[in-house]
Amino acid sequence: MAALSSGVLGALDPTSDRAVFRQIADQVREAIDKGRFKEGAKLPSEAELVEHFGVSRMTVRNALSILQSEGLVSSEHGKGVFVRPRPPVRRLASDRFARRHRDQGKSAFTVEAEAAGSKPEVDSLEVREEKPAPDISARLGSPRKVLARRRRYLLDGRPVEFAVSYLPLDLARGTQIAEPNPGPGGIYARLEELGHRLDHFDEEVRARMPSPAEVKMLRLSSGVPVISLIRTAYDTEGRAVEVCDTVMAADAYVLAYQLPAN
Structure with missing residues (x-):
């Protein structure tokens, strides 16, 4: 939880009409774009994201699915989700x-x-x-x-x-x-x-x-x-x-x- 407790990711906006899973994807995407999660870095686990945002595991999975479909992250079975390397x-x-x-x-x-x-x-x-x-x-x-x-x-x-x-x-x-x-x-x-x-x-x-x-x-x-x-x-x-x-x-x-x- 060190990455989350250090303010890498913020809180959800309960007044926003944007779906919660998209808000989570937005925050993680911004953290990647600004270098808070470096290339090759492992993202917080599903359990950590569930606890941090106070949402269901399915909501977190939907958020990570968006980032994977954008090519920003990749999932390795049994290991976690990682930030994909930038063009070399x-x-x-x-x-x-x-x-x-x-x-x-x-x-x-x-x-x-x-x-x-x-x-x-x-x-x-x-x-x-x-x-x-x-x-x-x-x-x-x-x-x-x-x-x-x-x-x-x-x-x-x-x-x-x-x-x-x-x-x-x-x-x-x-x-x-x-x-x-x-x-x-x-x-x-x-x-x-x-x-x-x-x-x-x-x-x-x-x-x-x-x-x-x-x-x-x-x-x-x-x-x-x-x-x-x-x-x-x-x-x-x-x-x-x-x-x-x-x-x-x-x-x-x-x-x-x-x-x-x-």
Whole structure:
């Protein structure tokens, strides 16, 4: 009860028309936002919250359910409810594909993981030729078949991102791009070695709730959305040389952009 007796959580407002369980959720949320409950900290138990607020156990459970659906807390069976960690990775759109990283033999994910002090891994790797979906085909100039590279990215053993790169077969077939390990600097380094110097990238970003398959793939907690990002890479001749369809756990990333003011 130390956390409660120290004023981390206040009292309910009996004059409010807001439901009691929502008032409790509001107080705990505010305490998390203001750092009174730190990342990874265990919240007071249900019994402690029941005693502190003078409410039923079901009321407390309803309050905690709201916070879990918002992705602020997670429940561990037999252990309690904990504050979820804040996003560990800053995805710097203006820097992540800088040529200097490729020249150093580093992929964008490796650079970001190192900046976050985390260990990057790639698993669930699959490389195959296939017929693209209409949207992907249109972005690549309507090829009949593409080389698809599917992989899952992990930070310190935790899945955070799943991506599929689609490349025209006339560029990728018979090259190191079609190998499980494309080599230092990744597929962009190989494309440039093949004469397709990269000029710019177009990205479309949106947030949504995950599909059941994505929940399983990224081991998402209840209420955690995903960031869906589709990127098209163009060479200096204006040709689209890759489309990457990425799904990221929204609680694992901060998307950072630098935009010119003129």
